[in-house]
Amino acid sequence: MVTISDLAKITGYSVSTVTRVLSHNGAANQEAEERILLAARLTGYQSDTFSHAEQKRSSKLIGIIVENESRQNEMEHPLFGGILDAFRDHVGKRGYDILYLSKSFNSGMSYMEDCRYRNVEGILIANSVYDDPEVADLVASGIPCVSAAEFIPGICTVVCENTLSSKKGVAHLIANGHTKIGYIAGPYQVRSPAAIERGEGYKQALKAAGITYDTKRIEKAEQWELDAGYAACEKLFARCPDLTAVFCACDTLAVGAMQYLRKIGKRIPEDVSFVGFDDALISLCCHPSLTTFRQNREKIACACAQKLIDVINGNDEYEIVRVPVDFIERDSVARLN
Amino acid sequence: MVTISDLAKITGYSVSTVTRVLSHNGAANQEAEERILLAARLTGYQSDTFSHAEQKRSSKLIGIIVENESRQNEMEHPLFGGILDAFRDHVGKRGYDILYLSKSFNSGMSYMEDCRYRNVEGILIANSVYDDPEVADLVASGIPCVSAAEFIPGICTVVCENTLSSKKGVAHLIANGHTKIGYIAGPYQVRSPAAIERGEGYKQALKAAGITYDTKRIEKAEQWELDAGYAACEKLFARCPDLTAVFCACDTLAVGAMQYLRKIGKRIPEDVSFVGFDDALISLCCHPSLTTFRQNREKIACACAQKLIDVINGNDEYEIVRVPVDFIERDSVARLN
């Protein structure tokens, strides 16, 4: 391992001058600069992060929290993989590496302890257990945080245009002649209001078209998984067998719902049309392929990275950033008459 | 921030004694120990990782490589999310944090440079771009590596029981009366031999049952994605329209293949039965649900963690670890006659 003092010996300059040149910080004459840079290249010198970080009190480390709430089935989340990939690229370009935070670290260190231990400079809360007290501690500790999931009081949240988009989706059903439209919601969580906000769009679209908004046509699934969509659809159609279309708060619920309808002999989309949300991989695999909204992982990640780096740099105005989504038309919507 | 010398002042002991007590390293009398530990607790002392790591030359950091080869569709990989979750827990318990390595770090640092820069102690190559020269550099650098994907010469690889399992899957088709069985393979990659090994199991099962092994009944998909499965199935059935069952090298290919058959009016499983591999989420969403093999993410992660920590500790016997898979029977196989 070659150090800065090796470089000093080799070039004949002092360690101070070598540091100055290497960190592009402070003056040095041209010859000194050239010789030192050359020596560094030739010897393959690489600065020691530990010593550097110790001095600068700066780890250049961003923590990410990705907890899998429904570990029992180990399903892959349709969004966070893509978001993390893009997020990593964005912050990487700014010199940050990513630490994948764990609750198991050192057998029981909390997120906050781990972050302090590593001097993590900022945190992306990509997918946390709902209302996790450990996350609350973290936020309270003052370490810069941005959430890509829950609304957490006091920190910035990046979230997609739920209401506007779902309004557009339901309007699309209406434009295709549907008037008896149901809504299968996910759990109503105040801090993760996707189901609530998407329901708001559903309501707005109906009102805008002069269609009666009837809460009987709404069924709230217990979870966001397949089975819950199946069960919710069963209840919904027991109550409203005349529905010709269903808007679902996410693709997984839609696929579960479609499985129920198929089981009772309904054809999709001939008998019942569907619009989902997220553009998960399954929306291409189910039959028929699902008309849905694509959450743009790249845009979400970019907004998270930008916002988090702003906060780290002291630019911490609280804000909710809304990211637009793209409507993807596939085969699950039939034109009525 | 409270330091070790603060603790020394508070307790009246020297920094040497404080370190010794705190690191459980070296002798100290009972009273000293109690007072120092108490002071540490009261002040909320937390050792500074940078200084500590600088001295010990030990980062307690494990890097993971997860590159998304098919970024164009940003599909989530059906396996690696689950593997990483479990891996993180395993190494976390041993005091390692995880660094999510990036090619974008610092605009163009290679994996190896980033690893050296951070003093990463070991690396899990979970999903790399096939035959990536940057990965080759990393392996050559001597940093302990374990692969959960490719076979990389000289390093340990953890991989599932491909041949045995697929033999069992095809035997299951045979037991259900099928004799005209096709195989849709993925790309034959020497270093990622899933398609090859699963094909070997297909062959062994046929031979064991006295059924002629005919390579006409094998079609190699160009990639591992839906479209490729669709296209491969089209070619396969153009050549062998009489097949009653198809074994696929992965679930995604199977779903794509089923989509093709549905399009030409075949019923599944009545006309053609299917067995997949991986137990991806989509195998539950497609219709009919897919009989497949579940790769046990937990077991794979555990084996990777154990192996990597062994290698880090100098216990580096080269080995290929085979992890068993579970057969999951669903609705895509019909009994013939």
Added chain:
DNA sequence: CTGAAAGCGCTTACAG
């Protein structure tokens, strides 16, 4: 523009 010196918080021989 350049260097000597002190410092960061921690660890490790080495004496006592």
Added chain:
DNA sequence: CTGAAAGCGCTTACAG
């Protein structure tokens, strides 16, 4: 069992 001292590799005032 305990402490003074030197060291890790790097950075930062401070003189010159």
